[in-house]
Amino acid sequence: MTDNGSRAAAGRLSVAVLGAGLIGIDLMTKIARSDHLDLGLVVGRDQATSGLRQAHRFGVPVATGGVQSLVDSERPFDVVFDATSASSHAEHVEKLAPLGTMLIDLTPSRSGQMIFPTVNRADISAHRDLSMVSCGGQAAVPILHAISQIHEIDYIEVVTTAATLSIGRGTRMNLDEYVDTTQEAVRCFTGVADVKAILNISPARPPATFRVAMSLLGKDLTTDSLRSVVTAAAAEVRSFARGFEVKACTANDGKGFVAVEVTSSGDRVPSYAGNLDIINSAALLAAETYAADRLSMAGG
Amino acid sequence: MTETTSRDVAGDKPIQIHDPTLRDGHHAVRHSLGADQLRAYALAADAAGVPVVEVGHGNGLGASSLQVGRARLSDDEMLSLTRQALTNSKLAVFMLPGWGTIDDLKNAIAHDVDLVRIGTHCTESSLAERYLGFLREQGVEAHAVLLMSHMATPGKLAEHCARLVEFGATGVGIMDSAGHYLPTDVTERITAMCGAVDVPVMFHGHNNLGMAVANSVAAAEAGASILDACARGFGAGAGNTQLEALVPVLERVGYRTGIDLYRLLDAADVAERDLMPAPPKVDSISIVSGLAGVFSGFKTRVLDVSAREGVDPRDVFFELGRRQAVAGQEDLIVDVALALRGAGTGDRS
Structure with a gap:
């Protein structure tokens, strides 16, 4: 051809x-x-x-x-x-x-x-x-979008932790763009205006698995209501990113907390570099x- | 012992005292300081001749968050009222890349800040490159500090300091964020750093093991010329180096700080009365966090989460240490507590 x-x-x-x-x-x-x-x-x-x-x-x-x-x-x-x-x-x-x-x-x-x-x-x-x-956006938005479909949310915070070995120079010089772009995506796909994104780089050895922790404020959040939508959204993401796993999913006093970790399925990147x-x-x-x-x- | 005793031996080796009471102290009170509190202490520190006063959320510019705690005042409010209160002292801010951005730096510059510190974990100095370059272009004095520095060898710290100077830092330093050091650890590290750079070197102590003043003196003796200290040690966990103790100790050893002792003691009294429910103390949990090598700022969250999940906060600290958690990774506390409780609530079931 x-x-x-x-x-x-x-x-x-x-x-x-x-x-x-x-x-x-x-x-x-x-x-x-x-x-x-x-x-x-x-x-x-x-x-x-x-x-x-x-x-x-x-x-x-x-x-x-x-x-x-x-x-x-x-x-x-x-x-x-x-x-x-x-x-x-x-x-x-x-x-x-x-x-x-x-x-x-x-x-x-x-x-x-x-x-x-x-x-x-x-x-x-x-x-x-x-x-x-962004890597954090890809891990967080499917979950946050699903939660925002059934809950009234006032504030969302997304804290990403990536292993130092998985963060190249391009990303290191683009932290501000990472923060801005991730925030914008969360706003756009949840309709929540008050959003904050934070990035941590972990030096731990053996390297820490890529992790995204999401905190939400919303009056009607409960552990049960969160868990059903989060579990369903996670299963959809796993259809293309097999190493996507929910590590914590709780709610107390109007504050929800969901943490996911992503391991890499192989190829050129080690297992901890789920961000890539x-x-x-x-x-x-x-x-x-x-x-x-x-x-x-x-x-x- | 009279006041003249210390004056008699006061030497002429200058040491610059950098006072982050109104930034690091925020960790001890859930970032809740209000306008009157900031103003009262800034005026008192300025009157005592403290050369540099640092203000902000505990994790610096742009860091108000559920992860670490939401600040009562915005960065704008904190900067503008502290700026107004200072006539002689320089105004400093702190920023962690990934938490604050260049927009936050621009905002601080618009408030006429004199000195910006960019902090990174001790082995991640490359994250500071862009910000130090920006500050150099803007003509703002920029220092770089390495956090959790007990996690790196003296040689590694020296290498990172040299790179930070290449990026544009006009001062470099280390924080003993976990309060883990003994004086010989500090001597080794500051000596290595001073051998690697020709800019001023800084040390910032925490008092988890009761060593903060001794460690700061060791830093000075090894060549550090900027020392951090807070009134009554106001800071996370067991607190920071106690300012009003460090200054007269330095003067007795032979350093000159330019700070007025009586007015400094007055400022410390203002801090105790106005800023804190009680001065920090070396309590059991702070000793554990120092031994475990975990950031002291985790203390309030560890206590909250441990109480809720019914686990021993000492176990949580040692497990966080085993996982090599660094400053900013407060989200791990919940996972660690859930794991210790032995009942994961993830979807792995």
Whole structure:
């Protein structure tokens, strides 16, 4: 097959990963397993980085020219995963949108349509710039959205703890964007205005499993009412992120507390780095959903 | 012993006293200080010639939260009324990346803050890079402090301090957040840090094991030139280094603080009368938290949650230590208590 139209017809989309850090390289491994996506290029900054060396060993074509490598590509890619930095995403949209590329943004830039696959699947194919928000957002929003459907909530707080080894330089320089974007997503998907996001980095050895603790204020919260919706929402998330587990779910005196932990299902990241696994698994599911939608449109 | 005895031996080695009573003390009273309390102490500290007064929520700018405690006053209110109360003392704030953001720093700068401290866990100095760079661009004096420093070796702390200076810090230091150190631990660490940087080095003690003043003197003797201390030791758990004890001790050892003793004692009396139900003490639970190497600020939450779940708070502290919990991870307290109670309420059943 030689052109993207027939690729789409066959249900396979051409894909590139922009950014060869912890996120980009794990994503590469996940895309390679997909029945709907063909990984054509991994773009990094520097041939000598460990990410690009891993990609090369993995047998994927690599480039070092940033977004220009994608613009200069013989045929535009159907889907580009942006695993660079929040401040670079706008330029990537500007350069790639005219080519008809679907961008899936794993930086906390807050520019595209926010996607939580179990919450707003229908938005995926209607947009060309999708934001995966943040790792903490992917773990928290499905739970908080479910709770907000049945409870009147006055305040939400989301405290994320990630192991130091799972936090690359990009994230370390983007903590503010992480906080802002996560807060915005929680507001948007719960309708609660008063929201706070906090990020802790744990140095513990062995490394601490990725964890998101959510505290809520709401008069009618009870342990039983929370547990039924939280259990159901968690089961949905587990359909694409197997290591998603509820560790605590209680309510006392109008204050609810839910803690989840996410272990990685393998690939390029160790078990504790569920932060990388959940955002990448959500991004992959978004791309596959887009592929399936294109296929059904082409076929139908 | 008369007042002149200490004056006679007062030396000329300058030490800068940094007073976080109105920030760290908040941990002891669930972040509940009101406007009159802040104003009264800030005026008293200013009158005593305390060079730097730090104010804010216990975890710093932007940290009011259920996780640690919601502050009675907003950052804006705390900054503006403390700024007004200080004529000679510098106004300082504290910020933990991941809790506060650059917007919070901009807000503090708009309130004319003189000195900003960026804190990170002792092995996570890279989190400070962006904020120190921003403050340097803004021309604001920026120091960096490493929390829970007993969790890293002297060599590691020295390396992180050197990096913080590269990022733009014009002063670096360590906090003994768990009150775990003995004087020889402090001497080793401050010596290593002073060998690695050419900016002022700071030490911030906690009194869990009754060692805070001795540890601070050890820090000075090893080359630290900024020491933190709070009136009556006002702070989390067993409290911080006691300011009005540290200052005359330093003067006797041969350092010059520039602080007026009588007015300092007056300020400490104001603090005891106006800021706290009772001065911090080295109680049983604080000793356990110091031995376990857990942040003293966890104390009130550990006591609350342990009482609710019917578990021994001492067990909770030792288990948090085993899990290497760091400052900010208060959400672990509930999990630890539930695990100890032996009845998980998660969905694993």
